[in-house]
Amino acid sequence: MLTAILIMTGIAIVLGAALGYASIRFKVAGDPLVEKIDAILPQTQCGQCGYPGCKPYAQAISNGEADINQCPPGGEEGIRKLADLLGREVKPLSEEHGTEKPKSVARIDEQVCIGCTLCIQACPVDAIVGAAKQMHTVVAPLCTGCELCVAPCPVDCISMAPLAETVETWKWKYPVHELRSAA
Amino acid sequence: MISRLFNFRGGVKPESHKTESSGTPIDQAPLPKRLVIPLRQSIRSTARCLVEPGQKVLKGEHIGQGEGSLGTGVHASTSGTVVEIAPYPMAHASGLETLSVVIAPDGEDRWIDRVPFDYRKVSREEALGWLRSCGIHGMGGAGFPTHVKLGSGTGIDTLVINGAECEPWITCDDRLMRERAAGVLSGAMILRELIGARRVLVGIEDNKPDAIERMRAAASTIGDDVAVVAVPTLYPAGGEKQLIRVLTGIEIPQGKFGTDFGVQCFNVGTAHAVHRAIHFGEPLLSRIVTLTGNVAHPGNHEVLLGTQVAELLALAGPKADTDRYIMGGPMMGIELQSLGVPVTATTNCIIAASPTLFPPPPPEQPCIRCGECARACPADLQPFELYWFSRAKNFGKAQEYHLFDCIECGCCAYVCPSHIPLVDYFRFSKGEIWARERERTASDQARARFEFRNFRQEREKAEKAAKLAAKAAETRAKLPEAAATAAGTAAAAVAAEPAASPEDLKKALVAAALARAKQQKAAVTPKNTDSLSAETQAEIAAIDARREKRNTQDADKTP
Structure with missing residues (x-):
């Protein structure tokens, strides 16, 4: 009887120590699901989903607070990937959060810019350079097209220019031609 | 050899x-x-x-x-x-x-x-x-x-x-x-x-x-x-x-x-x-x-x-x-x-x-999985599998079947009895995969920049708060003497007493700040007319004289 108790206690202590060690040694920093969701989101950091950035939205999806169809830049494909990841139904993009647009970049009309620095503060990815009372300009390759700089501009000198197709970005088209019904 | x-x-x-x-x-x-x-x-x-x-x-x-x-x-x-x-x-x-x-x-x-x-x-x-x-x-x-x-x-x-x-x-x-x-x-x-x-x-x-x-x-x-x-x-x-x-x-x-x-x-x-x-x-x-x-x-x-x-x-x-x-x-x-x-x-x-030399291809028909394309492929691929995945836009799977080993030679399309333009599908798939790769790099960069910006903002906020706290502590330490010099005897009398309550302390701080502001105001004099050359001063005098003259003329005319 005593031996049995001792053995059981011994096993309990050993296993407890092992589990305790493992919980420290193999601790996963952060929520892996949030990272996975964040990897799917387009990182425009535009806030159209209602959260201040892609990561907070990913957090909200993971907590079940937000739906998966609130990201217009991610578009239908983003929703499909999120649905695949989370095992949910694909649904159309929620209209209140905006519509899917072709990728554009911000362009500052340098003749009109007064150098107020408001757009620099608004840019989530530090893609606008300039200083107070100096002309500002957008570093186009870094611009995510989030449009957050458009509203703060007091002289309305920022416009969104859709990206033109270049030889580098040109793609072969999908060879399947859908049949059109004769009108 | x-x-x-x-x-x-x-x-x-x-x-x-x-x-x-x-x-x-x-x-x-x-x-x-x-x-x-x-x-x-x-x-x-x-x-x-x-x-x-x-x-x-x-x-x-x-x-x-x-x-x-x-x-x-x-x-x-x-x-x-x-x-x-x-x-x-x-x-x-x-x-x-x-x-x-x-x-x-x-x-x-x-x-x-x-x-x-x-x-x-x-x-x-x-x-x-x-x-x-x-x-x-x-x-x-x-x-x-x-x-x-x-x-x-x-x-x-x-x-x-x-x-x-x-x-x-x-x-x-x-x-x-x-x-x-x-x-x-x-x-x-x-x-x-x-x-x-x-x-x-x-x-x-x-x-x-x-x-x-x-x-x-x-x-x-x-x-x-x-x-x-x-x-x-x-x-x-x-x-x-x-x-x-x-x-x-x-x-x-x-x-x-x-x-x-x-x-x-x-x-x-x-x-x-x-x-x-x-x-x-x-x-x-x-x-x-x-x-x-x-x-x-x-x-x-x-x-x-x-x-x-x-x-x-x-x-x-x-x-x-x-x-x-x-x-x-x-x-x-x-x-x-x-x-x-x-x-x-x-x-x-x-x-x-010309249409006689290169007749337009017959219409594309469904793949019958005959495997002719796999026999013709010089890169040892299975074009019919790649075709299915490309057509379904399942690019991950296409890559798994080594889409990028395809040299686009066109042998598969040449032998295909269903006249499927296989190479067009592969080119489409490759283009899409490259585009995604570019997008992913861009979004990774955007994420890193966004995170750094947030970190920078936090850091700036913390630095500012630390600076303010340090300054406040400094002022508080200097308070008795500052109050004494700035607010004269009456305030000195208050400050001389041990700072009994935080109310008093606040009052003393406000008084000190007011005194400082007053001092600064007194110190400020128009600076741009200081140390001017004689010529410029003469010019200014001339302008003043002209203006004076015009003013008097206007005054003469008005009545």
């Missing part, structure tokens, strides 16, 4: 149509009315423009400096005047425009000073730099820069010179080898020395007996370690991996290159261009182009780079029922969207196509 040849799996034997254009010698094309020289040699590399409109240039003068590791020099193909620097359509499937230098030739064709380059006297790097500035890049397929392909100069045992020219209709390499065999081999010897290879294998398809004979004759004067090998005619024997397999028996696995096995491959045209660049100091300015298909006079022409296709076609005389033009061969070539496209170093052939 070579005991036996090997086979690659797959391949097809389309009708060769070589004899139409291979019979006549290379003709020197007349000077075109204008040249359009793109500043971009390929998708990957661009050049920085070195000339301005109106500038006079000589033949061979640098007009573009290669940018990045893949960029090569761009040169004026003839002497003349730069007319404009503007976007023109480029020789690309998209038909999109790229910045080009337009030159109006002056008809004199005057060269720059050409000096042979002694590559033995300088370091290897300098020799590669010379090839780069001469604009030498691959003239067979993808146009990869030669100085990059020459690599580090170690670990290469065999140099393969590719004269297979396996695509139907094209005969430019055939004519080049027949007429300039010595030049090709001389270039091959330079390449061999620069890459440090032991032996040279020249692979030529056995449907070009004359070229083989001429090359053998030229090689016999050089030495034992150059072998001209006749390889069986089977499309795509001219593919790099296929030719290496046939000549050496090495099967290059997925994700590896010939260089990993000590083999490097260059086209015969490239070898000839290297010969001209080193022994004559001539940059790459022209190439041989086959004009064939539905034309009155098929043949090969030595054409200046930048000659527009429309002008070139006049030499061959396309027949009336020509409905489209193909640049490259019928298997891998692209259909030209505009005849304003200029000839580049990779333009080996222009085929005039």
Whole structure:
């Protein structure tokens, strides 16, 4: 009887120590699901989903607070990937959060810019350079097209220019031609 | 030297149509009315423009400096005047425009000073730099820069010179080898020395007996370690991996290159261009182009780079029922969207196509999984699987089935009994995967920048708070004396008493701040009129006097 108790206690202590060690040694920093969701989101950091950035939205999806169809830049494909990841139904993009647009970049009309620095503060990815009372300009390759700089501009000198197709970005088209019904 | 040849799996034997254009010698094309020289040699590399409109240039003068590791020099193909620097359509499937230098030739064709380059006297790097500035890049397929392909100069045992020219209709390499065999081999010897290879294998398809004979004759004067090998005619024997397999028996696995096995491959045209660049100091300015298909006079022409296709076609005389033009061969070539496209170093052939020569493909039918495409695939892929995944836009799966090993040779589409344009699907898939890759890189960068910005904002906030706290602590420490000096005896009396309550402390702080502000205000005097020169002061006085006068005049008038 005593031996049995001792053995059981011994096993309990050993296993407890092992589990305790493992919980420290193999601790996963952060929520892996949030990272996975964040990897799917387009990182425009535009806030159209209602959260201040892609990561907070990913957090909200993971907590079940937000739906998966609130990201217009991610578009239908983003929703499909999120649905695949989370095992949910694909649904159309929620209209209140905006519509899917072709990728554009911000362009500052340098003749009109007064150098107020408001757009620099608004840019989530530090893609606008300039200083107070100096002309500002957008570093186009870094611009995510989030449009957050458009509203703060007091002289309305920022416009969104859709990206033109270049030889580098040109793609072969999908060879399947859908049949059109004769009108 | 070579005991036996090997086979690659797959391949097809389309009708060769070589004899139409291979019979006549290379003709020197007349000077075109204008040249359009793109500043971009390929998708990957661009050049920085070195000339301005109106500038006079000589033949061979640098007009573009290669940018990045893949960029090569761009040169004026003839002497003349730069007319404009503007976007023109480029020789690309998209038909999109790229910045080009337009030159109006002056008809004199005057060269720059050409000096042979002694590559033995300088370091290897300098020799590669010379090839780069001469604009030498691959003239067979993808146009990869030669100085990059020459690599580090170690670990290469065999140099393969590719004269297979396996695509139907094209005969430019055939004519080049027949007429300039010595030049090709001389270039091959330079390449061999620069890459440090032991032996040279020249692979030529056995449907070009004359070229083989001429090359053998030229090689016999050089030495034992150059072998001209006749390889069986089977499309795509001219593919790099296929030719290496046939000549050496090495099967290059997925994700590896010939260089990993000590083999490097260059086209015969490239070898000839290297010969001209080193022994004559001539940059790459022209190439041989086959004009064939539905034309009155098929043949090969030595054409200046930048000659527009429309002008070139006049030499061959396309027949009336020509409905489209193909640049490259019928298997891998692209259909030209505009005849304003200029000839580049990779333009080996222009085929005039008519509905009789190239009937439009029958309608695409469903895949019946017969497996013919897998039997024909020289890259050992399963095109039907890739087709399913590409069609379903399941790109991850397509990549798993090694989509990127596809060389787009077109064998699968050639044999497909359902006439499915398989290569179009693969190109679409590859494009989409690359686009996604670009998007992912961009979004990773955006995420990093966003996170850094948040971190920076937090840090700034913390720094500001720390600074404020430090200042507040400092003020509090100095409070008794500050209050004493600023607020006079009454306040001193208050401060002298031990700070009984925080209320008092706050009051004292406010009083001190007020006193400071008052002091500052008193100290501030208009500064811009201090320490002025006598002249300026006199000027000011004059202005004041004038103003005074006018004021008094106005005052006189008003009543």
